Amino acid sequence: MNVELTAVDKSYGGTQALRGVDLTLGTGITGLLGPNGAGKTTLLRVVATSIAADRGEVRLLGRDPHAGHAELTRVRRSLGYLPQELGYPSDMTTFGFLEYVAVLKEWNERRARRHEVRRVLDLVGLAEQSGKRIAKLSGGQRRRVGLAQALLGNPRLLVLDEPTTGLDPAQRATLRRTLSVVAHESTVLLSTHQTEDVAALCERVVVLADGEVRFDGTVVDLVATAVGQVWLADHEVPGAVMTWRTGTGRHRVVGGPHPPGAEPAEPTLEDAYLLMLGPSAASLPA
Amino acid sequence: MYSTLPARSSASLTSMVAIEARRFARHPLFLLGVVIALALEAWVFFADGVTVSEDTTHAIDMLSHPIIPAFFIGLTSLVVAARLTRSTEVSAEAMGTAPGTEAQRTLAVAGACLVPFVAGVAWLAELFILLQIRGVHPYELWFGTMNDLHVWSILVALGPVACLGGAVLGVLVGRWLRFPGAPAVAVVVVAIGTMVGSLPYSYTDQGHLRVWVPWAMWHTGTMSDGEAWEGVPGYAQAVLTGNPATYLLYALALCALAVAGAVWHDRTARTARLRLVCWGLVALVVALYLTTAFTGIEEMIVSRPIPPLEG
Numbered sequence: 001m002n003v004e005l006t007a008v009d010k011s012y013g014g015t016q017a018l019r020g021v022d023l024t025l026g027t028g029i030t031g032l033l034g035p036n037g038a039g040k041t042t043l044l045r046v047v048a049t050s051i052a053a054d055r056g057e058v059r060l061l062g063r064d065p066h067a068g069h070a071e072l073t074r075v076r077r078s079l080g081y082l083p084q085e086l087g088y089p090s091d092m093t094t095f096g097f098l099e100y101v102a103v104l105k106e107w108n109e110r111r112a113r114r115h116e117v118r119r120v121l122d123l124v125g126l127a128e129q130s131g132k133r134i135a136k137l138s139g140g141q142r143r144r145v146g147l148a149q150a151l152l153g154n155p156r157l158l159v160l161d162e163p164t165t166g167l168d169p170a171q172r173a174t175l176r177r178t179l180s181v182v183a184h185e186s187t188v189l190l191s192t193h194q195t196e197d198v199a200a201l202c203e204r205v206v207v208l209a210d211g212e213v214r215f216d217g218t219v220v221d222l223v224a225t226a227v228g229q230v231w232l233a234d235h236e237v238p239g240a241v242m243t244w245r246t247g248t249g250r251h252r253v254v255g256g257p258h259p260p261g262a263e264p265a266e267p268t269l270e271d272a273y274l275l276m277l278g279p280s281a282a283s284l285p286a
Numbered sequence: 287m288y289s290t291l292p293a294r295s296s297a298s299l300t301s302m303v304a305i306e307a308r309r310f311a312r313h314p315l316f317l318l319g320v321v322i323a324l325a326l327e328a329w330v331f332f333a334d335g336v337t338v339s340e341d342t343t344h345a346i347d348m349l350s351h352p353i354i355p356a357f358f359i360g361l362t363s364l365v366v367a368a369r370l371t372r373s374t375e376v377s378a379e380a381m382g383t384a385p386g387t388e389a390q391r392t393l394a395v396a397g398a399c400l401v402p403f404v405a406g407v408a409w410l411a412e413l414f415i416l417l418q419i420r421g422v423h424p425y426e427l428w429f430g431t432m433n434d435l436h437v438w439s440i441l442v443a444l445g446p447v448a449c450l451g452g453a454v455l456g457v458l459v460g461r462w463l464r465f466p467g468a469p470a471v472a473v474v475v476v477a478i479g480t481m482v483g484s485l486p487y488s489y490t491d492q493g494h495l496r497v498w499v500p501w502a503m504w505h506t507g508t509m510s511d512g513e514a515w516e517g518v519p520g521y522a523q524a525v526l527t528g529n530p531a532t533y534l535l536y537a538l539a540l541c542a543l544a545v546a547g548a549v550w551h552d553r554t555a556r557t558a559r560l561r562l563v564c565w566g567l568v569a570l571v572v573a574l575y576l577t578t579a580f581t582g583i584e585e586m587i588v589s590r591p592i593p594p595l596e597g
Contacts, residue, residue, distance in 0.1 A: 108301055
């Protein structure tokens with residue numbers, strides 16, 4: 001297993017961000033879902049060795065990153081991380097920035113390093129922008145530069161915090177294709193607010209709420225939890241976990257008592273996710 | 287308890303220094319400073335000569351000239367180095383999870399400070415090329431009238447090494463001072479500190495006290511108004527007390543201490559070895575300061591008057 005977390009806690013001052021999180025990940029893509037403030041970013045930072053857990057056991061790639069600088073460095077040699085917010089030095093070009101990170105990742109031989117930078121630029125579709133200053137790229141392109149730096153060196157553990165933010169549908173499709181290739185040999189853990197990305201990409205999904213794991217299983221299993229709890233009604237239904245008017249003019253009703261006259265609907269991952277969060281889902285930002 | 291890592295950091299560091307050196311050399315502020323310094327040197331050189339006959343003009347005040355690169359290359363390099371040091375902080379969360387450490391990133395920018403040092407050497411080369419066009423006045427305190435080691439020490443310490451020192455100080459500022467405009471504040475403090483700390487002592491019995499400042503004066507320049515000033519006769523110039531040779535070493539030791547102080551910012555780098563290096567450098571700096579202040583030139587060396595030579 002590449003990621004093994006056992007009873008992991010993490011607090012910031014008086015706020016408990018993670019509570020007794022247990023998580024084991026092998027190769028493949030795992031999606032992390034949860035509302036804002038659920039602890040997703042904290043969990044990703046722990047897995048990315050950006051911060052240390054307060055309590056519990058963390059083993060990454062078979063090593064304990066808290067067991068000293070040498071072990072931590074060994075883990076980091078096989079790690080790629082895209083933080084939620086990543087800034088860039090204003091004077092650096094796309095190629096220059098990636099080359100700098102490649103050096104930090106110990107690509108010391110110049111020719112091999114440059115070849116690797118060109119490889120990840122191709123992978124994220126930025127080969128044409130390699131000589132441009134990052135400051136002049138669009139938001140989506142900058143996000144892909146961030147992804148490219150995480151992909152340097154084919155890491156065995158790839159941690160991506162909202163990688164699809166700012167990407168248009170075509171770019172998201174490209175990202176899915178890229179990650180599906182990477183996931184053959186690596187562990188990919190990504191967080192996103194886009195349930196369709198998780199449905200399209202991840203074989204496994206973890207739902208986090210209030211710092212606790214609410215669900216850990218396959219996407220199919222999560223969707224199955226919503227079977228029989230989603231309907232299409234002709235009018236708004238009080239008491240539902242979530243209801244909204246669809247483009248057809250009918251109301252989609254998720255959870256709550258069976259509305260009279262409503263017909264059952266095929267649940268989606270989003271329906272199951274909203275049901276998993278329960279009544280608190282109604283207060284989620286749109 | 288833990289096995290040691292394979293030694294990959296030195297190769298990484300060399301590659302990082304190369305990248306940072308390219309960034310330094312291309313920085314517009316640094317380039318502007320270099321251009322101004324080289325152009326100003328040529329202008330001052332020809333503007334300050336002493337004409338002794340219709341076709342003969344001699345250069346004077348050569349030991350005062352290093353203030354040109356120190357100011358225009360050294361101080362701009364302080365700002366540039368601070369900015370380079372801080373620039374990667376915006377990506378710190380991603381870079382922080384790579385095997386390369388903050389200490390390595392700091393050392394890389396410190397290594398890139400050789401770029402302003404080389405610019406300072408280029409200024410020195412320009413000075414010697416200009417001297418092929420116009421010779422030095424025979425009474426000038428210069429090679430032949432002063433100990434060659436002292437002359438070289440003053441030129442190198444106050445020129446190229448001052449350029450290096452400004453840049454290295456920038457790395458220190460970039461690591462430790464987080465408020466906006468910190469590099470500009472550091473420039474003002476260095477400039478005011480040099481003037482306030484140095485000038486009141488320069489011509490007194492306590493002249494040795496001046497050498498602690500960031501850029502210590504060694505040469506008075508020619509008193510061209512003909513009036514005696516602070517014991518230096520009109521049309522004469524003076525070299526101040528102290529040991530220029532150890533001052534050069536003192537300046538280099540200060541640079542090394544600044545680098546160590548910047549590396550110390552990285553908590554993971556605070557090993558017993560680095561602590562030992564820091565304390566060793568502090569001891570070296572104190573020893574070299576004392577040597578500089580209390581050995582070498584014991585009394586001001588005053589030149590013969592430098593008016594136009596009698597035909």
